[in-house]
Amino acid sequence: MDFSLTAEEADLAELCRNFADREIAPRAPAAWERAECPTDLLREMGELGLLGMLVPEGWGGIGMSTIGFVAALEQIGRADQSVAAALQAHVTIGSMPLLLFGTDEQRERWLRPLAEGRVLGAFGLTEPGAGSDTRGIATRAERRDGGWVVNGTKAFISNAGTDMSFGVTVLARTGTGDRGPRFGSFVIEKDTPGFTMGPKVRGIGWKGLDTRELYFDDVWVPDDHLLGDPDLGLGQFLRTLEVGRISIAALSLSLTQAVLDLSLAYAAERRQFGRPISDFQAIQFKLADMATELEAARWLTYRAAWLRDTGQPFLKEAAMAKLKASRLAAAAASEAVQIHGGVGYMLDSPVARFYCDSKVLEIGEGTNEIQHVVIARALGC
Amino acid sequence: MNIVVCVKQIPDPADPGALDPESKTLKRDGKLILDESDSYGVEMALQLVGDSGEVTLVSMAPNGEVSGLRTALAMGAAKAVLVSDDALKGSDALTTAKVLAAAIGKAGEYDLVLAATESSDGYTGVVPEQIAAVLGLPSVTFAKAVSVDGGTVKVDRQTEAGYDEVTCPLPAVVSVTAGVVEPRYPSFKGIMAAKSKPVDQLALADLGIEAANAGWAGAGQEIVEVAAAAQREAGEIIEDDGEAHAKIVDFLSNLKVI
Ligand SMILES: Cc1cc2nc3c(=O)[nH]c(=O)nc-3n(C[C@H](O)[C@H](O)[C@H](O)COP(=O)(O)OP(=O)(O)OC[C@H]3O[C@@H](n4cnc5c(N)ncnc54)[C@H](O)[C@@H]3O)c2cc1C
Ligand SMILES: Cc1cc2nc3c(=O)[nH]c(=O)nc-3n(C[C@H](O)[C@H](O)[C@H](O)COP(=O)(O)OP(=O)(O)OC[C@H]3O[C@@H](n4cnc5c(N)ncnc54)[C@H](O)[C@@H]3O)c2cc1C
Numbered sequence: 001m002d003f004s005l006t007a008e009e010a011d012l013a014e015l016c017r018n019f020a021d022r023e024i025a026p027r028a029p030a031a032w033e034r035a036e037c038p039t040d041l042l043r044e045m046g047e048l049g050l051l052g053m054l055v056p057e058g059w060g061g062i063g064m065s066t067i068g069f070v071a072a073l074e075q076i077g078r079a080d081q082s083v084a085a086a087l088q089a090h091v092t093i094g095s096m097p098l099l100l101f102g103t104d105e106q107r108e109r110w111l112r113p114l115a116e117g118r119v120l121g122a123f124g125l126t127e128p129g130a131g132s133d134t135r136g137i138a139t140r141a142e143r144r145d146g147g148w149v150v151n152g153t154k155a156f157i158s159n160a161g162t163d164m165s166f167g168v169t170v171l172a173r174t175g176t177g178d179r180g181p182r183f184g185s186f187v188i189e190k191d192t193p194g195f196t197m198g199p200k201v202r203g204i205g206w207k208g209l210d211t212r213e214l215y216f217d218d219v220w221v222p223d224d225h226l227l228g229d230p231d232l233g234l235g236q237f238l239r240t241l242e243v244g245r246i247s248i249a250a251l252s253l254s255l256t257q258a259v260l261d262l263s264l265a266y267a268a269e270r271r272q273f274g275r276p277i278s279d280f281q282a283i284q285f286k287l288a289d290m291a292t293e294l295e296a297a298r299w300l301t302y303r304a305a306w307l308r309d310t311g312q313p314f315l316k317e318a319a320m321a322k323l324k325a326s327r328l329a330a331a332a333a334s335e336a337v338q339i340h341g342g343v344g345y346m347l348d349s350p351v352a353r354f355y356c357d358s359k360v361l362e363i364g365e366g367t368n369e370i371q372h373v374v375i376a377r378a379l380g381c
Numbered sequence: 382m383n384i385v386v387c388v389k390q391i392p393d394p395a396d397p398g399a400l401d402p403e404s405k406t407l408k409r410d411g412k413l414i415l416d417e418s419d420s421y422g423v424e425m426a427l428q429l430v431g432d433s434g435e436v437t438l439v440s441m442a443p444n445g446e447v448s449g450l451r452t453a454l455a456m457g458a459a460k461a462v463l464v465s466d467d468a469l470k471g472s473d474a475l476t477t478a479k480v481l482a483a484a485i486g487k488a489g490e491y492d493l494v495l496a497a498t499e500s501s502d503g504y505t506g507v508v509p510e511q512i513a514a515v516l517g518l519p520s521v522t523f524a525k526a527v528s529v530d531g532g533t534v535k536v537d538r539q540t541e542a543g544y545d546e547v548t549c550p551l552p553a554v555v556s557v558t559a560g561v562v563e564p565r566y567p568s569f570k571g572i573m574a575a576k577s578k579p580v581d582q583l584a585l586a587d588l589g590i591e592a593a594n595a596g597w598a599g600a601g602q603e604i605v606e607v608a609a610a611a612q613r614e615a616g617e618i619i620e621d622d623g624e625a626h627a628k629i630v631d632f633l634s635n636l637k638v639i
Contacts, residue, residue, distance in 0.1 A: 011572050019566055049569035062569045 003302070009068035015048060016072045020079035028080035028208075032353055035202065037210040039120070039164040041083055042090075046117015050076075053091050054243070055099055059107050060115035066243060066305035070250040077254025078261075081357035082208025084254060088247040089158045089209075090114065094121025097169050097185055100240045101228030110166070110187055119166035123241075124154035124214055131155075132370050134171075135234060139216065141172040141184060147222040150186060154214040161197050161212045165190060168214060171237070174230045184230035185237065186221055194219035205357035242315055243308060244365040245322040249301040252325035252361045255354050256294045259336035262351050263287060266340055283339060290332045297325040316378035323371040326361035333358035382434040382529060384426040385488045386458065387481055387496035387509070388419040390442040390449030394501060404471060404597075405604040407502060413442055415449035418497035420456070420564035422557050425527055426495050427457045427565075435459040437488040441469065441480050447580055454575035455567030461578070462488050466585045471597030474503070478511030480595070483588035485516065487581065493534060494554040498523055513554035521549050524557045 005013065024041060031038040045051060053069050055061025064072070069091065077084035098111040098121075114121045130136035139152025150172055160168040167189035174184040188195055198213035228237075264287060267278035277283050300321040307314035333355040337344040344351045362368045390413035392398055399408045415423075426436040438453050438461040450461045462484045469480065485494060494516075499506035513520030525544060526537035532551050537544045539558055549555075567575070585592055593599065617632070619625045633639045 008573065012569055015567070015569055015572065023566075044566075047568060048566055064569075 003299075005067065005071055006065075009065060009071055012053075012062075012064060012068050013071040013075055016050070016075035019045070019048065020076050024076065024079035024083055028083075028353075029348070029350075031080065031082065031208040035200070035207040037086060037159075037162045037164075037208055038083060039162050042086060042120060042164060043117065045083075045087065049117070050087065051090055051117035051120075052095075052115030055095055055111065055115035059099065060112040066246060066308045067302060070246060070253075070301055070305045073247060073250035074254045074257065077251045078258045080208065081251060081255060081354065082206045084251050085206050085209045085360075086120070086159055088244075088251060089123070090121045092244040092247050093123035093125075093241050094159060094169075096240050096243065097123065097227055097237075098187075101185070101237075103224075106187070106224065106227065113166065120159045120162055120164040122157055122160035122165060122168040124157045124160070124168045124170040126154060126156050128153055128155045128213075132367060134238065135181065137171060137173065137183075139170060139172040141174050141186060141230075144220065147220055148184075148186060148226060150188065150216045150219045150221065152216050154216075156201070156211050157214050158209055158211045160190075160210070160214055161200060162210045165210075167192070167195075169227065170214070170216070171234075177231065182231045183234045183237065185227045187225045187227065188216070188219060188221060192219055192221065204359055205353070205355075206360055207356075239315070242318050245318040245371070246301060246304050246308065246314075248361055248365045249297070249304070249318070249321040249325040252322075252329035252358075253294065253298050253301060255329040255358055255361070256290065256297070256325070256332045259333050259351055259354050260287065260290045260294060262354075263290070263336045263339045266343075266351075270341075277339070286335050286339060290335060293328045293332070297321070297328050300324055316375055319366075319371040319374040319378075322365065323368050323375070326368060329361050330358045382430050382493070383437065383489065383491045384430055384434065385437050385439055385485050385491045385494045386419070386422045386426045386453070387494065387512070388423065388438050388440050388449060388453050389416040389497075389500045389502075390414065390440055390446050391416045391500065391502040398502075400607055405607045406471070409443050412448050413446045415452040416497065416501050418499065418501050418559060419453070421559055421561050422495040422497055423453045423456050423458060424562045424564040425557055426493075428562060429493070429527065429529055434492075435489075437462065437491070439464075439481055439484040439488055441465070441472075441477055441484070443470070445582060450580060451572075451575045452567060454578045454580075455571040456565055457571060459578065461580045462583060463580055464583050464585070464588065466592075466595075468585050468592035468596045468598075471600055472595055473600040473602045474505045474507050475511055475601060476595050476599050478508050479515055480585075480588065480590060481508070482512045482515035483590060484583065485512070487583065487588070492551045493529065494518070494552070495527075496554065496556045498556045498558050509554055509556040516554070519549050519553045521547055521553060521555045524555050525561055527555060527557065527561065 049062040052061030053064045056063045073084055073088055095114050113119045127137050129138055141148045141150045159165055169185050169187050171183055171185045174182050194217045196215045201211050267283050268276050270277050304314050304317040304321045307317055336351050337355050340351050343349055393414050401408050430436055436458040438450055438458050440450055441464045445465045464480050464484050496509035510520050521536045523539040524536045525539045528535045533548050534551055534553055536547045538547045585595055619628050
């Protein structure tokens with residue numbers, strides 16, 4: 001068993017650590033305050049190659065392994081969770097459908113600019129009436145005039161509404177076959193007539209992530225905007241997005257590491273009853289627990305990444321990693337605020353920002369209840 | 382246009398430095414990194430050559446160190462010449478300049494040599510001018526902007542009062558200040574490409590320099606003693622009794638700061 005990173009993975013992680021420490025972390029408080037997606041940072045990250053992490057070099061990416069992707073997110077997420085969230089959504093759900101189902105022409109047209117980091121990618125699955133129940137989506141696509149007409153509403157869609165966004169890939173019902181509804185996905189560029197958006201929604205955390213409702217009102221796109229087979233099974237399609245679970249697990253690791261580091265420093269510095277609070281066993285045990293759980297969650301995540309890199313099934317392991325790591329992040333952030341006392345409760349403290357950012361990790365990319373369902377099913381239940 | 386950039390590789394300023402009690406110089410046995418001062422020269426050179434030329438790095442460093450050179454190659458430089466030789470231990474600034482001048486002679490055709498005004502660790506601030514003298518080239522210092530027009534380099538030369546506009550025929554040696562341009566971060570592809578870019582490793586003999594004229598033997602300076610810097614004294618605290626501003630103004634004007 002070898003737990004070390006390859007030279008390339010280590011180089012990428014170091015690049016991300018430098019950029020995160022020197023460029024992202026200093027600008028994180030302002031981005032949070034403005035509650036705007038910092039596309040200036042994302043553009044710079046694009047120039048470094050970070051927006052094409054999982055895309056092969058032939059399509060403008062850097063062809064990184066999943067392990068390297070996790071290592072990179074661990075570094076970026078320590079500096080700012082919103083930036084890391086936007087990055088991971090772009091790299092996974094924003095780019096993977098085009099890579100896996102696009103024709104060469106479609107990849108040249110849409111994937112290359114995404115991988116080279118010139119535009120930001122988005123994927124629209126969730127709807128007001130369908131979140132966990134993905135088969136319940138109501139957005140429809142009907143054949144018309146050598147193309148398709150899309151009608152429906154998507155909810156909580158990330159990265160579609162920034163000044164760097166090119167549009168969105170949406171999943172829609174294309175009809176009903178013998179075995180129930182059929183689904184297809186369509187690339188819809190911004191400024192397509194009939195495609196509009198609501199305002200950026202306000203979350204408890206991830207304030208720098210641009211998330212909105214998208215409206216499709218008789219939006220016509222030509223046939224070449226359809227990705228892959230219109231009858232492709234939904235399950236098969238969604239399986240390509242399973243890497244998203246690994247990336248939420250990686251964000252969770254980065255958050256836990258960040259709050260652990262902040263707590264260690266604060267506990268050593270803050271004095272009560274004539275000594276540093278880190279002298280109190282109650283504080284020490286919290287820190288020891290956090291560090292131990294982090295180690296456990298980290299290796300679950302890297303193992304899931306390794307399974308993906310080696311072409312093995314990783315559905316169950318990715319669900320386990322996402323479940324364990326996101327729960328830990330939420331719990332650790334809460335303990336970290338506790339260790340900081342009143343200072344940690346104040347919104348302009350970094351630990352409070354991480355606390356706010358932690359909850360969504362248990363919801364996005366499949367809620368933790370859904371991860372339980374996936375794991376139980378894999379166990380044969 | 383081709384440009385040679387002098388890049389010094391120095392101990393990481395983030396790690397606490399240590400002096401070797403024997404030689405009374407900085408220990409340089411760990412990994413050395415690109416001096417941040419030189420990242421400005423590298424970026425300036427890359428911007429000046431654009432797509433129509435090459436940037437070549439020259440460096441003198443112990444133990445065949447290339448880490449800092451790889452960083453500059455990852456930014457976009459095409460190749461590097463490294464001089465590393467045990468006989469260089471203890472070299473002073475003039476010897477360093479002679480070695481770098483000889484190395485520049487091995488770097489191929491060039492139009493311009495860039496260096497930083499001073500390094501972050503040694504900061505004697507003399508090597509670029511000495512290189513110019515050894516090569517018999519004009520030298521322009523403290524550049525805060527550099528442009529090339531045909532066979533002429535134009536430099537905005539920082540002064541205490543503002544800046545002078547200087548023009549100078551090429552080839553020339555120009556030392557740049559921090560802030561002349563914003564250095565880029567090496568991209569991932571740049572880092573990968575840098576691994577296979579050529580680094581020509583030379584010893585003193587390759588440059589035709591006698592060991593007797595280099596290192597401790599050739600140094601025109603001697604480090605007699607090293608002493609710890611005086612501890613910074615506690616500052617004076619002025620309580621505000623309504624007159625604090627006047628006391629602070631007096632204090633600052635005594636220092637001739639205002
Ligand atoms: C900040 C943010 C960004 C997002 N970005 C995107 C995006 O870019 N693209 C996109 O398509 N979506 C996006 N989403 C949507 C996200 O994927 C969904 O919120 C998530 O899948 C849950 O769906 P829901 O909110 O409709 O919750 P629901 O599915 O309504 O769930 C409500 C509760 O019921 C539970 N529940 C549901 N079904 C079961 C069951 N079978 N067994 C047990 N419990 C169950 C859930 O776990 C949850 O606790 C984003 C969400 C957020 C918050
Ligand atoms: C006592 C003593 C012992 C030394 N021992 C060694 C040794 O063991 N091994 C060794 O390699 N050097 C050694 N040196 C050389 C030293 O590291 C410097 O390179 C040299 O003295 C220049 O000093 P500086 O950094 O103050 O130059 P400055 O004049 O402040 O430098 C200005 C600019 O010149 C260029 N430059 C300067 N030095 C170099 C360089 N080495 N390579 C490329 N560009 C450069 C850079 O662009 C730099 O920013 C020693 C120097 C002294 C005084």
